[in-house]
Amino acid sequence: MHTAVFPGSFDPITTGHVDLVRRAVPLFDRIVVAVGINSQKSYLFGLEQRMQWLREVFADEPTVRVDSFEGLTAHYCSRIGARYLLRGLRNSSDFDYEKTISQLNGIVGDGLETFFLISQPTYSHISSTIVREIIKGGGDARPFLPDTLQLPARHDTPA
Numbered sequence: 001m002h003t004a005v006f007p008g009s010f011d012p013i014t015t016g017h018v019d020l021v022r023r024a025v026p027l028f029d030r031i032v033v034a035v036g037i038n039s040q041k042s043y044l045f046g047l048e049q050r051m052q053w054l055r056e057v058f059a060d061e062p063t064v065r066v067d068s069f070e071g072l073t074a075h076y077c078s079r080i081g082a083r084y085l086l087r088g089l090r091n092s093s094d095f096d097y098e099k100t101i102s103q104l105n106g107i108v109g110d111g112l113e114t115f116f117l118i119s120q121p122t123y124s125h126i127s128s129t130i131v132r133e134i135i136k137g138g139g140d141a142r143p144f145l146p147d148t149l150q151l152p153a154r155h156d157t158p159a
Helices: 015-027 047-057 073-080 092-108 128-136
Strands: 003-008 030-037 064-070 084-089 113-118
Touching: 003 015, 003 073, 015 030, 015 084, 015 113, 030 047, 030 073, 047 064, 064 073, 073 092, 084 092, 092 113
Parallel strands: 003 030, 003 084, 030 064, 084 113
Antiparallel strands: none
16 A cells, blocks of 8 residues: 655645645555644644644545654654655745755655655645734635635634
8 A cells, every 4th residue: 555644734734735635645545644743833723623624624535544643754654654755845945945854754764755746836825834924913814725624713822
């Protein structure tokens, strides 16, 4: 079975993330959208909220599973038997960063391969960081979020 892991914080999940996973579905037997947990990081939305959103967004994709993990992504992939990582590239800065990470993951993950998909132009300007800033600033982030995602009434306190 060819399993790919799409790791991220998904704080929140964006239309760019959704597009990437949907485009990758035909390439793998299973895709695990995995929320990485970093105790040193402050999140706008709690883990359970992010997991719920992911399950709702991908409810119609039988080969997509949602999970969470702590520690190194490469170690998580090894634990679940995944040999592939899925990553999106929006621009050349993403490429430079992701290339280095993929090379390290290949060593730490004993041959773990990274598949890169170039963002569609419609989504190349969207990042969770920018969407969080829009939300925190009281702006309308709906154009950048999946239709099924319902934001809580207040978002000004980190989870």
